[in-house]
Amino acid sequence: MAIAVEEIIDLRSDTVTRPDAGMRKAMAEAEVGDDVYQEDPTVKELEKRAAKLLDKEAALFFPSGTMANQAAVLTHTTPGEEVILGADSHIFYYEVAGLAKLSGVQARILPDEEGCPEPEDIREAIRGDNIHFPVTGLLCLENTHNRSGGLPVAKNRLRACCEVAREKGIPVHLDGARIFNASLALDVPPAELVKDCDSIMFCLSKGLGAPMGSLLTGSKDFIERARKNRKLLGGGLRQVGVIAAAGLVALENREELQKDHQLAVKLAEIIRDFPDEDLGLANQATNFVMLEYTGSKGAGWLEQKLAEVGVLCNKLHDSKLRLLTHRDLEEKHIDQFAERLDNIFSRGGE
Numbered sequence: 001m002a003i004a005v006e007e008i009i010d011l012r013s014d015t016v017t018r019p020d021a022g023m024r025k026a027m028a029e030a031e032v033g034d035d036v037y038q039e040d041p042t043v044k045e046l047e048k049r050a051a052k053l054l055d056k057e058a059a060l061f062f063p064s065g066t067m068a069n070q071a072a073v074l075t076h077t078t079p080g081e082e083v084i085l086g087a088d089s090h091i092f093y094y095e096v097a098g099l100a101k102l103s104g105v106q107a108r109i110l111p112d113e114e115g116c117p118e119p120e121d122i123r124e125a126i127r128g129d130n131i132h133f134p135v136t137g138l139l140c141l142e143n144t145h146n147r148s149g150g151l152p153v154a155k156n157r158l159r160a161c162c163e164v165a166r167e168k169g170i171p172v173h174l175d176g177a178r179i180f181n182a183s184l185a186l187d188v189p190p191a192e193l194v195k196d197c198d199s200i201m202f203c204l205s206k207g208l209g210a211p212m213g214s215l216l217t218g219s220k221d222f223i224e225r226a227r228k229n230r231k232l233l234g235g236g237l238r239q240v241g242v243i244a245a246a247g248l249v250a251l252e253n254r255e256e257l258q259k260d261h262q263l264a265v266k267l268a269e270i271i272r273d274f275p276d277e278d279l280g281l282a283n284q285a286t287n288f289v290m291l292e293y294t295g296s297k298g299a300g301w302l303e304q305k306l307a308e309v310g311v312l313c314n315k316l317h318d319s320k321l322r323l324l325t326h327r328d329l330e331e332k333h334i335d336q337f338a339e340r341l342d343n344i345f346s347r348g349g350e
């Protein structure tokens with residue numbers, strides 16, 4: 001029996017959010033200038049706002065989170081150094097080996113299934129003074145942690161990791177693509193959460209709904225050096241105030257991420273209570289829901305079946321699907337998800 005798919009329910013990522021009417025209006029009315037000459041007033045305003053929000057000296061606008069992360073690594077390190085980071089971190093796992101290709105550094109990966117490496121593992125990984133060893137140049141952390149299922153990393157845990165690095169004079173970069181989700185989930189102001197990190201990247205184009213853009217924040221000196229590296233990476237932009245204007249609106253959406261977290265709880269309950277014994281909830285945190293499917297046909301089969309009934313999600317590995325909530329979804333979409341999932345299994349999963 002074919003199901004009429006009235007509306008696609010896109011749970012692949014919070015990156016699928018589209019700019020709303022208010023954002024588009026702000027974009028149309030934005031004052032602009034040439035940002036390579038640092039003459040775009042809207043970009044400047046956004047950078048000022050971002051720095052203030054995280055209590056850092058300065059900020060720099062980037063087209064994407066990946067470019068901002070890579071520019072941060074490039075700015076903190078010297079080729080031939082070693083960077084310590086989680087085996088499941090976005091910078092290591094999803095950034096096309098940029099560490100090696102762009103910065104010429106070696107990755108020293110540590111277990112981070114729970115969202116963050118152990119401070120003791122970091123301590124052991126930091127290189128000592130030995131003629132055979134590379135120099136440890138940087139520690140990278142991530143909050144919320146994508147591949148562990150959107151886990152928010154507690155303030156004290158971040159602090160403990162940063163302290164180990166600081167003792168050895170090693171800078172810390174935080175991939176805070178979803179730092180405002182972490183802040184809401186932990187009920188800790190964002191500036192306090194990132195206090196011990198030297199540089200922080202956060203994204204406007206995920207749950208906050210902007211069409212593109214990320215900010216890198218840190219000291220004035222660091223940001224000036226990062227500006228040159230952004231140019232090197234091809235990220236020197238011109239009249240980009242039209243995009244920064246959307247970013248300023250996006251920053252006002254921070255509290256609304258709470259709605260995404262609530263929808264994720266509802267989605268998780270549906271999955272947890274689902275009567276098929278092969279299907280269950282692996283975990284839920286912030287706006288992430290991880291569905292576990294242990295049936296013999298595999299999670300790829302379920303991903304395909306869901307797509308056929310208009311539910312899009314991403315397979316994370318053999319038995320897990322990743323479903324993210326975001327601002328373009330409402331409660332009715334979660335109800336529709338439940339109906340469509342029911343339909344797949346009541347048809348015997350054929």
Ligand code: TLP
Nearest residue numbers: 013015064065066067090094146175177
């Ligand atoms: N994450 C995307 C994909 O790249 C996997 C997603 O759909 O979750 N850091 C973290 C923690 C991220 O989750 C992402 C995007 C980035 C950096 C990169 O941001 P963009 O996509 O702007 O380059």
